[in-house]
Amino acid sequence: MGLAERRKALGYSQEELAELLGVDRTTVGRWESGKIKPQPHQRRGLAAALGASLTELDALLALPRATGQEASEAQSSDHTGAGDPDEMIRREFLRILTVSGVLTALPLDEARALTDGVHRGSPADFTRMNSHLWQVYQLARSKGAVYPIVRDQLTTLNEALAAGTQGNSRTLLSAAADLFQLAGEVSFDANRYADAAAAYSLAASVSKDARSYDLWACTLVRHAYVDMSERRYQEAAQVLKAAERVADRGDSDLATRYWVASVQAEAHAGLGDLAACERALARAEKVQYLTSGCANGGWLRFDGNRLSEERGARYVQLGRLDLAEATLKQALGQTALASGHSYRRRGAVLTDLAAIGAQRSDPEQLVGYGREALSLAQASASGYVARRLQALCTKLGPLSKDHRVAELRADIATLSTL
Template sequence: MGLAERRKALGYSQEKLAQLLGVDRTTVGRWESGRIEPQPPQRRGLANALEVTLIELDALLTQPTAASQEATGHQSSDHPGAGDPDDMIRRELLRILTVSGALTALPLDEAEALTEGVRRGAPSGSLRMNSHQWQVYQLARSKGSVYPVVRDQLATLNEALAAGNRGNSRPLLHAAADLFQLAGEVAFDANRYTDAAASYALAASVSKDAGAFDLWACALVRHAYVDMSDQRYRQATQLLSLAERLAGRGDSTLATRCWVAAVQAEACAGMGDLNGCERALDQAEKVTELTEDSVNGGWLRFDGSRLAEERGARYVQLGRLDLAEETLKGALQQTELASGQSYRRRGSVLTDLAAIGAKRRDPEQVVAYGREAVQLAQASSSGYVARRLQALCDEFGPLSKDHRVAELGAEIATLSTP
């Protein structure tokens, strides 16, 4: 029996179950189809609603069923139909993998899918097409809004890869690896961890074929975030170790090594290793010694502007609350003064400050910062901020009895991740 069958056995429609849990109906549909998994705070409520234990719930979740026809006889909108953007992106990714794999098997004098066709403008400059989309993604309040653009760029790149038959294939392979990472970022923000991991793995594979060590390292760093989202910090350190070695073979003028170090600091903090965390943060600080050309605004954006936020968040993980609060308040002021800062970034800092309040058992601090973060999550539809807030609920403990904190928890429960 799968999740949908258990729901129906209890007489619940998707709408009714969603209402009980404070989520969108489409979220329930995605759980049932196996496209996303409930977050830890949602799992407890879902198990109670379905009258099963958490172990029994895990068994139900391992048997996803296709979204079913509801009583009306119409196809449920949570079914990934022909026009579903997630499904379209996956199909384009598979096409590119097939074509790029074939290209790497061709002799260099028989493959011109690269520079020649692209430089003469057909099809529309694939070597430049990604940088603008990264900028759009970075500035978009709702990351899901980038789906159609990514899908179109994937289709364009697919045509470019298939168009020629002579020349060096590396420039287009580089572009493909770049775009795989962007597709992974969109999936990760939407809580589609499996899709994100697949995109990052493809990016790493194509980067290897292109001989792009920095791009390859960045793909592994992003893949490590998938592990860390499930608190698998030791597994993440294995990927980060490989990324560190690859970055060492890359361009020393780029910020790749510094970004690897910043993420290693997060993994160390997750394992409670203060000394390792501090060493990694010090290494990450070396980004300030690099030139403006050390980042590209796309797959490598680590310029040191978020170092205060990174350090503050690591101190929260390690329980160094005084250090964390001082650092994060400074970072919050920076997000207020700087123009064009993303809701995701500010929401993350606010959530960390709320977490400090929870650890101190200070309901006023939890509510003050938590509510503002909720508002940003609602305005941006950011799955990342919503995930951070859902994790915050696990920190409430006895504070949940405070009606203000309970109301905040209820608001967080209504947040829908894309």
């Protein structure tokens, strides 16, 4: 029995299963056709809906694609075929990214031989352009809007690397690693974890070759976020330990090591270690003693102004609601004054406050803060806030019987995480 057969045996239509899981109907169709696999955070919900263990779910997903009527149903619900523009852009994006990684590693004469008719580019020009792209990414309400721009910059970088006029200098390698890291961020926000991990791995490798330790450490931190998004906190802690060692070799005037510490706090909270979490937060707070260099306008922007919301989120993770609520309300006031990425930040804080309401079985608090977060997710089209809200729906428990909570859950289910 395959996924479609199991669904039908339980009496679900694709629409009903999709609504239950908070995904689009097309997503269910693509699971059943074998074109995509459920993301890690979707697997437990899908298994529960189908009355299967995770091992049994793997078996259902491993069966050959549905045939006959089931295949026709899946085909009709799958609007992301080979000719779909978004999928074509994604494939081209990954192709360009892969070529860039090869060109940074090849000797100059081999890199030049790979392409003809390329344009010349200055490493300093790439550095300035990358800094501008990070600012665009930071300010964009919809992070996906930056996707084509980053792709075009990758194409230009490929041409400069292949031309070899700059000799693959450290400056150009650092610019390449910077851009790979941004490419990873765009993919991560779109819930494409495998793509993000590939980009971060390339960024780490090239940063190492360029001996750019702060850039290398920041790339490792972002790679750890991929692990944490899949609740692999032990693996994330190992990556962050490596990032800590690399950051110690970097520029002591930059905030890199303090950002590493703030993310280590999240990994420790995921492991249920309050003492280690507090120690990491205390290290992160030392960023306030820096007189300059907290941000470089691009891949490093940590200046400590988000630490109160980070601390509150960690307390929620640890179930310390007594500590979390006051901290998060303070952070909420700070996000109201923040510029640029305040939609994403404020949405995350509101979701955490809603989660406290869920844990306290307080529907008023849950719905009040949840509705505000939902409005921000709809306005920004942020996959990050949408994922946070959908994770909140797994914690509603008996509150789901309250009609206001049920309506909120239904509205969250309409959000796209892509």
